[in-house]
Amino acid sequence: MAAALVREELVALAAIFCGPREWEVLSRSETDGTVFRIHTKAEGLGDVDIPIELVFQLPITYPSCLPRISVNSEHLTRAQCENVKDKLLEQAETLLSEPMVHELVLWLQQNLRYILNQPEPREGSGQDAFEVSLTTDDGLWLALLHLDHMRAKTKYIRTVQKWASDLRLTGRLMFMGKIILILLQGDRSNIKVPPN
Template sequence: MEEPVREELSALAAIFCGPHEWEVLSRSETDGTVFRIHTKAEGLTDVDIPLKLVFHLPVNYPLCLPGISVNSEYLTRAQCVAVKEKLLEQAENLLSEPMVHELVLWIQQNLRYILNQPETGSGSEKCTFPTSTTVDDGLWITLLHLDHMRAKTKYVKTVEKWASDLRLTGRLMFMGKIILILLQGDKSNIKVPKS
């Protein structure tokens, strides 16, 4: 096993250190390593959906794609297949570098968009979502404070569309009279105000 892969596995074990979050299923010099990560991702109704993600890292990983299996009691078989396909598409963008943590973060942030795709059996409109969470300029985060919001439902839909068009992820938070928008994405898609 190569040192970067050994380091990645050690980091994953430290990150997913809660009860039953991480489990190594097998290790072999010829077949690679198979492990399971239990995590949660935000679904269509802002409810966290438990996911069981099984990764098989072949001996020549990360120069090749990992094997991925997705299972959840809250998703249909077609939805699990769609999630797996999207994870493999993401993995193609990350070849030659350790990618499992990036893939888990990506699915945590984008599961709701996948579930909203017509081919997964729910939703009627095709949504776009980020194809990568890393770029040359890195991942940027910005926090916006809104003075007021008149038509909340319409405004929320507009903000969601803008975020989708700009390939950003984020949160819209209402804390009493304070309204905040937290955005995360490529530097080129987040305009930082000059002071």
């Protein structure tokens, strides 16, 4: 039944997004589901249309589970793209158990300007911001970093490992649901705490 719903939705989406480069199926798999790309425009701030690329991965259990979504636009920052993705996933939760991709695209087209109008996270509270720093003695320091998100997880982990090695730091990278933490320990001169 779910496979039939997905087939019907894909046929409908191909008919709706029938302009040049608006729709492209990237892969189909019986184990990983279907991945496709939609190029659309959404009304941004100042009534300016913003081109957006949306990549959806529909797992084989879709629509009983959320699709995976990627948002890209040359006209938006990475943080804005992440925020748009988060808002789309929040909207998707209200549409579970029914085909939802077209509804999500329509919702984005109508609501992008409101998403962009929300204040960005204040500097120092975002990616790579120190949340806690503790001194164990004059030379040995502990620092706990909270990351907002991690796009290329494998590459990011390698980079953090290299930095820690270069600075002679020990630490641990922890994934706790959506929370990503890095705990570092090392010489005080190798850990700098930004001002509050």
